Amino acid sequence: MSELAVRAEKSDAADELAGLRERFVLDEAVYLDGNSLGALPAAVPGRLDDVVRRQWGSLRIRSWDESGWWTAPERIGDRIAPLVGAAAGQIVVGDSTSVNVFKALVGAVRLAGEGRDEILVDATTFPTDGYIAQSAARMTGCELRPVAPDEVADALGPRTAAVLLNHVDYRTGRLHDLPSLTAAIHAAGALAVWDLCHSAGALPVGLDAHGVDLAVGCTYKYLNGGPGAPAYLYVRRDLQDRFDSPLPGWNSHAEPFGMRTAYEPAAGAVRGRVGTPDILSMLALEAALEVWDGVSVEAVRAKSLALTDFFLECVGAYVPEGVVESLTPAAHAERGSQVALRCRDAGAVMKRLVERGVVGDFRSPDILRFGFTPLYVGFADVERAARVLAETVG
Amino acid sequence: MSELAVRAEKSDAADELAGLRERFVLDEAVYLDGNSLGALPAAVPGRLDDVVRRQWGSLRIRSWDESGWWTAPERIGDRIAPLVGAAAGQIVVGDSTSVNVFKALVGAVRLAGEGRDEILVDATTFPTDGYIAQSAARMTGCELRPVAPDEVADALGPRTAAVLLNHVDYRTGRLHDLPSLTAAIHAAGALAVWDLCHSAGALPVGLDAHGVDLAVGCTYKYLNGGPGAPAYLYVRRDLQDRFDSPLPGWNSHAEPFGMRTAYEPAAGAVRGRVGTPDILSMLALEAALEVWDGVSVEAVRAKSLALTDFFLECVGAYVPEGVVESLTPAAHAERGSQVALRCRDAGAVMKRLVERGVVGDFRSPDILRFGFTPLYVGFADVERAARVLAETVG
CATH class of the missing domain: 3.90.1150.10 (Aspartate Aminotransferase, domain 1)
Structure with a gap:
């Protein structure tokens, strides 16, 4: 040897x-692709079977209340929160990362207010963030400027509304300095939007501690939620009242079952919800998050x-x-x-x-x-x- | 008696x-809420268990190719297509109905072209369509006008870009006249966007036959896909080349794994995709659709x-x-x-x-x-x- x-x-x-490995279904292979698709947590198959057979098959629509389906996006958000350094009430789960980037970036531009018409985006980003940022810029009348993360500080200016950055680069694995970049963005009067896909569940993020404004992330990498599991959106508590989502679906309404013609946004993180939550995937994720207990x-x-x-x-x-x-x-x-x-x-x-x-x-x-x-x-x-x-x- | x-x-x-009832898991209750959440098809639990244990748990990332995960959105779209009178290659599954309404409506306004800056929306619509239409109007510089479906013909004008209508009213169960309304919308030079949530799987829709431009629908009512199952987007074939999605995620790129900085949209229905597909919910839906065989x-x-x-x-x-x-x-x-x-x-x-x-x-x-x-x-x-x-x- x-x-x-x-x-x-x-x-x-x-x-x-080392003992945590038993919480997963694994085989003889060395699985070094958990940064793409996390391994299957052992609790998931049984839980999902119960969701399908009992909650859907037997309780059916009663499960929206009785099985906690309706509140799953914010409940699971609160389970993710400590993993990214967030207090409860600031994260909702749902939609894909791409859709959440759109919500976060348009929301950030609207929060930045008049006179700021430029979005900076990590030039080395996973492509979808760049594509969606381009659309967000186009639809809010902003200009999009791709900038390498280490050039962000110099690129910031009075026109900058928001900056979209990756916490960890998907290709090189480089970790960017979230605290100092966020501080620089704030010093310029802009909002910091972080993509946590490659950091959440792998390292401390400290969203609250560093005053991050908005953040998104997927749940199928280090959070082991399953293929294409729903993503999440973080909106810092003191911005929630002014967060103005470009996707104001009925799930984000103050009274979703009031069936009102006029839109009135809910208070809190729930304002980041859009349509009916994808329950099967969402509750598989909830079971997967139990591997983090302790x-x-x-x-x-x-x-x-x-x-x-x-x-x-x-x-x-x-x-x-x-x-x-x-x-x-x-x-x-x-x-x-x-x-x-x-x-x-x-x-x-x-x-x-x-x-x-x-x-x-x-x-x-x-x-x-x-x-x-x-x-x-x-x-x-x-x-x-x-x-x-x-x-x-x- | x-x-x-x-x-x-x-x-x-x-x-x-009558024999089709055996394809579902049911009990003694009379279940008259399949227009909210369809009953559990008997094939789903076993299929989903295989997806979780074998495809995710054992094959892991290999399943993106080997288990057909990557192409699921368009493959399942093609399975829905005959149920709504569409030829293959025009429907992709994914995201919620609300998100798809946004794609469809912004896409329709862009297809309508210059000089048309008004969206008509069913005044009696399920609320989310109205809320999302308001956002689509705001973000494309349009005015939104709520109009009762039977007043649409009179309300149409040279400014009308797009009209969003429900095929069946969610409260009253009224079926609107899709062929004649679509024809009237076309006669005014506008695009017809139909929400099929309450009709798909319950009655013939005839998307292709009636020249509908874009359509969306959920899959958890008469299509029995499960709670919050992914919705779908139809873009008529001859509009696909000009369809310009407001959510151009990496899954809609011509070469998604090329990881290119510049966005280049894929050809065909795939252009309506956004982020990574939600595989567990999507493959549960695929199994559920087998009840339609024959x-x-x-x-x-x-x-x-x-x-x-x-x-x-x-x-x-x-x-x-x-x-x-x-x-x-x-x-x-x-x-x-x-x-x-x-x-x-x-x-x-x-x-x-x-x-x-x-x-x-x-x-x-x-x-x-x-x-x-x-x-x-x-x-x-x-x-x-x-x-x-x-x-x-x-």
Whole structure:
């Protein structure tokens, strides 16, 4: 057994989070794609079966009240809240991330008020944020300016209404400095909208502590909610009264069953709701979130950094120099919970890795992505992944 | 046994659709709320369990390709298409009805072109359509005019860009004349957007035959897709190239995995997609749609009219005159698949009906709604419902 394999074994033995793996359905593969689709939490199949057979099949419409269907978006939002550093009453679950980006960005421009007609967007963003930001700009009479996150501070000006940024870059895994960027945006009188898709559930976010204005995120990566599980929208409490949604569906009405012709927005986070909540997916997510019971995000972050450090070390030891290049920052303060390696023929390499039981993913044009989910990935997994990678590219 | 009960028995014996009831999970109650939440199709629990345990739990991300997750929105759209009289390639499933109303209405205004800055909306609409239409009008610089459906023809003018109408009124059950209204809208140079929530799966719609421009609908009423199941968007084939979505998420990109900075819309119905599809709910819907195998919508319509006719007859025979008043048109050409009865203390009456195993619903302020789903409601159910109603209000 190599020295690294021995160290991996010791680290696993000392890992206080190691037991959480039992809360998931996993197999022999090393699953390093939880940053794309989280593994199945063991509680989900049974819960969903109850939702389908009893709540839908037997109680039917009574479940809107009796099974808590109607209030699921805000109840599940409150369950996500501590994971992203938010007090209760500021998050609702529903719709896709893209739709929530639209709500958040149009809402932010309206909150910014007259005379501010420019939106800045992370130039390296996952594409959908950029596409939706373009539409939000077009429909609010704003100009959209793509700006690299480290140039945001210089780009801010008196015209800036809102800035849409990713907490962690989807390709490189770079963690952006949410506290200082948010402070700079506020100093310029603009609103900060953060996309937490690649950070929520992997590291502390601190939405309330850092005064973030609006945020969105998906729930199918580190939150393990299932394929295409509903996303969420955070609106800071003191902005909620003035939040003016571009998608004011009946679920956001102050009295949804009053069936009024005139729209009157509900108070609170509920104002971010739109249409009838997607109950099957939503309650699967609720069951999935139980894996977080008793888990501290700080402990998850500590293990995540240890895992990515160890992976980079193993790759350095096993893979011949020059074959792969890490795009993920070495500094902890700049690293999310994934490692991106640039590599020739990355698509073909990833295919072979998957065949050999090491599951990451490929991102165009030349990137191998490996996500490290501290709830179910261990150090021996990491050592094995690096070893198989070395054999595959060697 | 009363004469009506005898007739009910005979009608059930002669009903060619009676066997379809076995495709659902039902109990002793008379379920007349399928116009709110369709009953559970028997195929759903097993299918969803496979989706969760095998497709998500075991195949994980491979399922995006191998289990057909990625193409589900258009594949399931094609399964809905024949039920609403559409050829394949014009419907995508996803998002809520409200979100799809926004896409359709903004898309319609953009298709209408310069100089048209007015949206007409059904003044009696289910509220969400009106709220979303208001937002669509605001964000496209249009004026919104609520108009009763029978006044639409007179209200149309050279400024009209688009008209949003409900095929069946959610309260009264009135069926609007889609062919002639669509023709009138076209004659005025405007686009017709239809909301099919209360007609799809209950009666023939004929989207293609009548040249409807855009349409939306939910899938949890007569299509039995489950609570909050994803809605759908129809864009007529010859408009698709110019359809300009206000929610151009990455799923609508010509090359979604190219991760391009510049947005380039996909061809076809796929252009109506937005974010990552909500797979659990979507594949539950796909299983639910199997109940339509071999079923003709025309036969469903014939039975639906026979059921509502018979219900009105039984109510007339059993309930003392003046106690309830039907708001549902007597003429078949103006009737959907529900009966709305105005009644004093309607909320309390419905509560007692539900306790006695007759499940309809209450709509503010004074309406008892009874939906008739020909796939699983029989004539004896109808007679029993009217009898219990008479005992309850008597």
